[in-house]
Amino acid sequence: MQLVGDDLIKVNHTILDRMHSRAPLIPQLAGHIIASGGKRLRPMLTLATTRLCGYVGERQIGLAAAVEFIHTASLLHDDVVDESNLRRGDATANVLWGNQPSVLVGDFLFSRAFQIMVQDGSLEVLRVLANASAVISEGEVMQLETLNNVGIPEEKYLDVVAAKTAALFAAACRIGAVIAGRGAVEEDALEAFGRNLGIAFQLVDDTLDYSAQQATLGKTVGDDFREGKVTLPVLLAYRRGDEDERAFWSRCIGKCEQKDGDLDHAMALLQRHDALHDSIERARHYGAMARDGLGIFPDGEAKRALVDVVDFCIERAY
Amino acid sequence: MQLVGDDLIKVNHTILDRMHSRAPLIPQLAGHIIASGGKRLRPMLTLATTRLCGYVGERQIGLAAAVEFIHTASLLHDDVVDESNLRRGDATANVLWGNQPSVLVGDFLFSRAFQIMVQDGSLEVLRVLANASAVISEGEVMQLETLNNVGIPEEKYLDVVAAKTAALFAAACRIGAVIAGRGAVEEDALEAFGRNLGIAFQLVDDTLDYSAQQATLGKTVGDDFREGKVTLPVLLAYRRGDEDERAFWSRCIGKCEQKDGDLDHAMALLQRHDALHDSIERARHYGAMARDGLGIFPDGEAKRALVDVVDFCIERAY
Numbered sequence: 001m002q003l004v005g006d007d008l009i010k011v012n013h014t015i016l017d018r019m020h021s022r023a024p025l026i027p028q029l030a031g032h033i034i035a036s037g038g039k040r041l042r043p044m045l046t047l048a049t050t051r052l053c054g055y056v057g058e059r060q061i062g063l064a065a066a067v068e069f070i071h072t073a074s075l076l077h078d079d080v081v082d083e084s085n086l087r088r089g090d091a092t093a094n095v096l097w098g099n100q101p102s103v104l105v106g107d108f109l110f111s112r113a114f115q116i117m118v119q120d121g122s123l124e125v126l127r128v129l130a131n132a133s134a135v136i137s138e139g140e141v142m143q144l145e146t147l148n149n150v151g152i153p154e155e156k157y158l159d160v161v162a163a164k165t166a167a168l169f170a171a172a173c174r175i176g177a178v179i180a181g182r183g184a185v186e187e188d189a190l191e192a193f194g195r196n197l198g199i200a201f202q203l204v205d206d207t208l209d210y211s212a213q214q215a216t217l218g219k220t221v222g223d224d225f226r227e228g229k230v231t232l233p234v235l236l237a238y239r240r241g242d243e244d245e246r247a248f249w250s251r252c253i254g255k256c257e258q259k260d261g262d263l264d265h266a267m268a269l270l271q272r273h274d275a276l277h278d279s280i281e282r283a284r285h286y287g288a289m290a291r292d293g294l295g296i297f298p299d300g301e302a303k304r305a306l307v308d309v310v311d312f313c314i315e316r317a318y
Numbered sequence: 319m320q321l322v323g324d325d326l327i328k329v330n331h332t333i334l335d336r337m338h339s340r341a342p343l344i345p346q347l348a349g350h351i352i353a354s355g356g357k358r359l360r361p362m363l364t365l366a367t368t369r370l371c372g373y374v375g376e377r378q379i380g381l382a383a384a385v386e387f388i389h390t391a392s393l394l395h396d397d398v399v400d401e402s403n404l405r406r407g408d409a410t411a412n413v414l415w416g417n418q419p420s421v422l423v424g425d426f427l428f429s430r431a432f433q434i435m436v437q438d439g440s441l442e443v444l445r446v447l448a449n450a451s452a453v454i455s456e457g458e459v460m461q462l463e464t465l466n467n468v469g470i471p472e473e474k475y476l477d478v479v480a481a482k483t484a485a486l487f488a489a490a491c492r493i494g495a496v497i498a499g500r501g502a503v504e505e506d507a508l509e510a511f512g513r514n515l516g517i518a519f520q521l522v523d524d525t526l527d528y529s530a531q532q533a534t535l536g537k538t539v540g541d542d543f544r545e546g547k548v549t550l551p552v553l554l555a556y557r558r559g560d561e562d563e564r565a566f567w568s569r570c571i572g573k574c575e576q577k578d579g580d581l582d583h584a585m586a587l588l589q590r591h592d593a594l595h596d597s598i599e600r601a602r603h604y605g606a607m608a609r610d611g612l613g614i615f616p617d618g619e620a621k622r623a624l625v626d627v628v629d630f631c632i633e634r635a636y
Contacts, residue, residue, distance in 0.1 A: 023459040077425060081418040100399040103421055104458045107395060107428070111451035114432060118445045126444060127436045133429035140422045141341040 003305040004047035007061060011043050014065040018112055029093050029105045034072055036090045041201075042172045043068045045309070049176025049190050052294075052302035059179050062116050063125060067172045069113035070129065074136055074168075076106035081140070082227060124178050132171035139163025148228045148256060150238045150249045157235055158199065165205075166198025173197075189296050193306070196290035201313045203283035206231035207276050208317060210267060222263045228256040232282060233275040237266075240273040280317050287314050321623040322365035325379060329361050332383040336430055347411050347423045352390055354408045359519075360490045361386045363627070367494025367508050370612075370620035377497050380434050381443060385490045387431035388447065392454055392486075394424035399458070400545060442496050450489035457481025466546045466574060468556045468567045475553055476517065484516025491515075507614050511624070514608035519631045521601035524549035525594050526635060528585060540581045546574040550600060551593040555584075558591040598635050605632050 001008070019030045043064035050060040078084070079092040080099045094102040110133070117126045142160045146152050173194030177187040209224040210233055224231050230253060238249045251257050252266065270276050287310045297303050319326070337348045361382035368378040396402070397410040398417045412420040428451070435444050460478045464470050491512030495505040527542040528551055542549050548571060556567045569575050570584065588594050605628045615621050 021456050021459075023456050023463060025459050025463055026456065074425075077421050081421055099417070100462055101459060103395050103399055104455050104462065107392075108452060108455035108459065110425070110428065111448055111455060114444070114448040115452055118441060118448050121441060123436060123439060123441065126432070130429055130432040130436050134426060134433055137422050137426035137429060138339050138341045138344065141339075141343050141419060141426065144418055144422065145341060145343055 004044055007047045010061045011064045026105050026108055029097055029101055033093055042071050045172040046176055048305050049173045050179050052297055053177050053180030053182045055180035062120055066113040066116040069109045073106040073110040076102045125175050128171050128174050132167045135163045135167040148254050150253050161199050161202045165202040166195045169198030170194035189293055193290050193293035196286045200283040200286040203232055203279055204317045207279045225263055228253050232279045233270050236275040237269050237273045283314055322362055325365045328379045329382045344423050344426055347415055347419055351411055360389050363490040364494055366623050367491045368497050370615055371495050371498030371500045373498035380438055384431040384434040387427045391424040391428040394420045443493050446489050446492050450485045453481050453485040466572050468571050472553055479517050479520045483520040484513045487516030488512035507611050511608050511611035514604045518601040518604040521550055521597055522635045525597045528588055543581055546571050550597045551588050554593040555587050555591045601632055
């Protein structure tokens with residue numbers, strides 16, 4: 001935050017400025033979700049990686065805003081798809097305005113992101129973010145296809161996470177090197193950093209869903225459980241459980257048949273098999289790979305800030 | 319069709335080829351809507367306008383496929399937004415697979431369109447289609463904002479039509495001149511042709527919704543009426559009606575309170591006030607402007623084909 005604070009203020013101005021439209025509902029609805037206290041993690045990654053690459057200029061501002069627009073568009077569509085009611089403690093846009101505007105305003109923000117990129121004028125940035133966008137929606141569809149399937153291999157689940165979450169982290173970081181014109185080696189290194197960070201971030205998110213700390217973040221405990229979402233803690237507990245326990249997970253997650261007390265029982269099983277603890281251990285592994293991905297860059301303020309992001313993403317589990 | 323038939327076969331191959339994905343549901347669902355007998359009107363416009371501009375090459379193939387992907391993405395999202403059950407006589411994707419994959423596969427096709435444009439490599443084409451995409455979603459949101467409002471001025475309604483429908487027609491035509499490198503005058507002329515054609519097309523569509531021919535096209539008569547959609551025939555009948563009639567439209571469309579016999583009564587009112595006939599007359603006006611927009615281009619096979627498209631769009635009303 002200290003490193004990129006000034007840039008982030010400009011990014012926020014650009015976001016407010018570029019969500020304007022002839023249709024008043026667009027800034028209203030987009031403003032609700034954009035203002036609702038998101039961490040701006042992805043745009044910050046673009047800001048910090050351009051800094052790491054020694055770039056001096058203003059291109060990172062617009063492109064960081066474009067990254068946040070893509071992220072926001074996908075959140076709006078996710079909330080419709082998941083029928084979510086709460087995001088960061090606030091009522092979701094689909095609850096306040098209905099599904100219809102949420103879908104359409106998501107489409108608008110997505111198009112607006114591409115307009116900003118076109119204005120920036122780099123085909124390479126457009127390539128990276130168009131690819132990431134396609135991969136994100138593939139990941140979301142793959143997640144739908146595996147929903148309720150407690151038996152999927154851990155690798156398959158990680159593929160989903162790499163696509164639906166980590167692809168945008170990877171792209172947000174890669175374009176830092178693209179903007180700075182640093183060439184393929186640095187681009188690949190930052191993409192790998194972003195991808196591993198994104199996977200670690202999602203695995204911690206999966207764990208937080210079953211953690212008492214959720215409430216303090218304005219989220220409800222057990223949302224994933226109620227939606228029948230297969231996440232890493234469940235995959236681990238399912239594999240480590242006995243026949244009765246597997247039947248329990250198959251009923252609750254597989255068939256989404258749940259009754260009172262099931263969530264408490266699930267929490268106890270996750271505890272018994274160290275599933276939450278070990279999910280965080282898996283996240284640490286990806287966090288370590290992310291850190292090492294920065295090895296080719298010189299030490300300094302920017303690199304330290306990016307390492308801090310890795311630590312922040314994992315430490316928020318505690 | 320004769321003019322661009324060979325190219326259209328290549329476009330269809332490109333479409334099938336580029337909707338493949340690691341997530342099997344994507345080609346399955348996208349294939350359903352893409353194969354369901356659409357007219358491929360928008361990609362044909364790109365093919366015919368490149369021909370009109372004397373372009374020789376293959377770039378129009380991929381870009382026409384990109385145009386169709388953007389159109390298909392917006393159809394998928396529209397059917398979710400409108401809660402439609404039928405499209406071109408087939409069950410819609412949202413009925414067959416649910417809203418969730420329809421939203422996500424739409425997002426995928428939209429991203430894929432941008433990937434194709436990036437591969438093509440023209441920032442100008444990207445600019446035109448990114449702008450069109452933003453305007454389309456603005457138009458859809460504006461339509462939501464005016465839904466059920468029978469009192470809106472005709473001009474306001476035409477703004478919605480120009481945005482939600484005509485913007486993609488305009489962009490599909492403009493990129494013909496961009497591909498051919500013909501400069502701003504030809505680009506503007508083709509954009510104007512496409513925009514006026516698109517408005518004419520939508521006004522005829524509005525009229526067909528209240529016409530007995532709908533059934534022969536595999537559509538249901540009165541869908542717009544049941545959804546409380548304000549369209550040009552209703553706007554005209556509302557303005558030309560007496561107090562009782564206006565109360566009728568306000569109840570049925572404004573409040574969406576409908577009972578048996580209302581659709582029949584609505585059809586009788588539309589007939590009494592020549593609202594269907596005069597909507598087609600309005601469409602003719604835009605059709606005439608579209609034709610004149612082609613004036614600066616030399617006569618020949620391509621120009622005749624584009625004039626035929628205008629005639630086809632209007633004649634299908636009869």
